[in-house]
Amino acid sequence: MLEVTNLRAGYGAINVLWDLSLTVETGKLTTIIGPNGAGKSTLLRAVMGLIPVTQGSISLHGKPLNGTPTWEMNQLSMAMIPEGRMTFRDMTVEENLMMGAFAPQHRAQATANLEKSYAMFPRLRERRKQLAGSLSGGEAQMLAMARGLMSDPKLLIIDEPSLGLAPVMVNELFEILARLKQEGRTMILVEQNTHRAVGVADHVYLMQSGKVVLSQAACDVSLDHLHDLYFAR
Template sequence: MLEINNLRAGYGAINVLWDLSLNIEAGKLTTIIGPNGAGKTTLLRAVMGLVPVSQGTITLDGKSLGDIPTWKMTEASMAMIPEGRMVFRDMTIEENLMMGAFAPRHRAAAPGNLEKSYQMFPRLRERRKQLAGSLSGGEAQMLAMARGLMSDPKLLIIDEPSLGLAPVMVNELFDILGRLKQDKRTIVLVEQNTQRAVGVADHVYLMQSGKVVLSQPAAEVSLDHLHKLYFAR
């Protein structure tokens, strides 16, 4: 579905990704893990057009994403849930959710998708008129995920969703990821919690210094070996 070949990208004169290639299969949950500075977020930003690509190709269902600006990625049926939640604090929960369906092509389906979001995240229904800025970190993460689903994307990209959350909220978050996986959604998950990330994934990529150093079906991953590579031992 999403194919990345020989990718180089970075920030000005600083290159971060080095000839990176990976493949995201349709209907699968693919997790990308690696230490800080490995280039994981840069990779996601390159896919979404937020970081310039100096070499290589990024295609979705065989169509190049290279000429699509970030604000039109929803038209390619992609959505990214960024690290740090980034909800609109001075807007209500429901207003935040409707922003996820702001693009004209998604507005007709917005009421139905809103109801699906409330079914998946019932706490948001209870507080739909509450300002997003009053939510806890875990609740804000749920809101960010629900907002990303409002456009019913073919490809959902999630960056560090468990960062800073209490253990009970991490459990709830991964339960939801498991349900999305059962629905055969195509998901790219970047996550620092290696055990939970591998446990929910179909395929695992490990990045180090802007390169892929391991690509393996999740069922075949040895956590001991993974951690040795992760910490470069």
């Protein structure tokens, strides 16, 4: 579905990604692991058109994405759930969810997708009239995920969803990811919880210093070897 080839990207004169290549297969959960500063979020921003690509290519279903404005990614059935949740704090839970279906092409299915979101995240139904700013960290993460699903994207990109969450909420989060995977949803998951990320993934990429240093089917990954590479031992 998504193909990244020999990618270089960064911020101004500072290059972060170095000839990076990876593939995301349709219907699979691809997880990208790496320490802080490895370039994981930079990669996602490049895919979503938030930063310019200086070399290489990004393609979706064989069609180039290079230069596509971020606001057009929704039309290509892509959605990103950013690190830090970024909910609209002064809007209600339900208003936040409806913003996920704001684009004209998604409005006809908004009511049906809202019910799907409430079925998957029952706590959000209970809180639907509350301001998003009053939610706990775990509830806010569920809201961010549900909002991303409101457009029923073919490719869902999730950046550090477990960051700062209590263990019980991390468990609930990964149960939801497993359900989405069973539904055949194509996902990219950036995550630092290596054990949980590998456990839910189909394919694992490990990044170090803007490069892919391991690409392996999740079922073949040795956590000991992964951690040796992760910590550059």
